[in-house]
Amino acid sequence: MAQEIKTVREQIAWSYANLARADKALQDGAKKYVMIHHMIRAKLNKGLREQTMSMASLYQDERLKMTVPQACYYCGSTSKLSVDHLIPRIKGGADESDNLIWACRSCNSSKRDRDMLRWMFDKESFPSILLLRRYLKIVMRYCESNNLLDLKLEEAQKQDLPFDLSILPHNYPPLTELTLWVYPEEEG
Numbered sequence: 001m002a003q004e005i006k007t008v009r010e011q012i013a014w015s016y017a018n019l020a021r022a023d024k025a026l027q028d029g030a031k032k033y034v035m036i037h038h039m040i041r042a043k044l045n046k047g048l049r050e051q052t053m054s055m056a057s058l059y060q061d062e063r064l065k066m067t068v069p070q071a072c073y074y075c076g077s078t079s080k081l082s083v084d085h086l087i088p089r090i091k092g093g094a095d096e097s098d099n100l101i102w103a104c105r106s107c108n109s110s111k112r113d114r115d116m117l118r119w120m121f122d123k124e125s126f127p128s129i130l131l132l133r134r135y136l137k138i139v140m141r142y143c144e145s146n147n148l149l150d151l152k153l154e155e156a157q158k159q160d161l162p163f164d165l166s167i168l169p170h171n172y173p174p175l176t177e178l179t180l181w182v183y184p185e186e187e188g
């Protein structure tokens with residue numbers, strides 16, 4: 001059933017709920033969604049919309065340590081790495097650890113000053129699920145601390161936000177085209 005989305009909170013909730021469904025399915029090694037995955041999505045969406053579940057309760061939910069081994073978070077390359085911001089500083093992205101990632105020179109120069117999601121969509125790609133999870137958490141935290149969650153989506157978009165709320169994904173690619181995480185490429 002199509003979700004009616006009016007507020008920033010509803011927009012984020014539906015995107016995150018779809019992310020959680022994809023995450024669980026990939027962790028299960030599933031090729032297709034089954035009932036449990038749909039239930040996870042429904043539960044999260046309802047909880048976040050009705051605020052029986054707080055967004056803050058999701059901030060610590062990081063299932064994969066993303067620090068080792070060092071590799072580009074976008075393509076897995078292990079050469080010529082530098083620190084990149086998921087949401088660029090120039091757009092208002094913070095220097096907080098969630099916003100900082102490793103990127104190779106090639107990805108870095110392709111991305112330039114776009115935020116991660118815009119860049120991915122511009123090149124008709126889709127981020128790994130765990131990278132997107134991190135991105136969504138930054139968006140959640142920003143919207144929560146700036147009291148944007150209950151604003152109408154179109155009102156919020158008139159503000160100069162560091163990210164574009166309208167592109168938060170609701171329709172995810174099929175599971176067979178999604179990756180949980182981009183693992184480092186083999187050496188040599």
Ligand SMILES: [Zn+2]
Pocket residue numbers: 072073074075076077103104105106107108
């Ligand atoms: Zn790369």
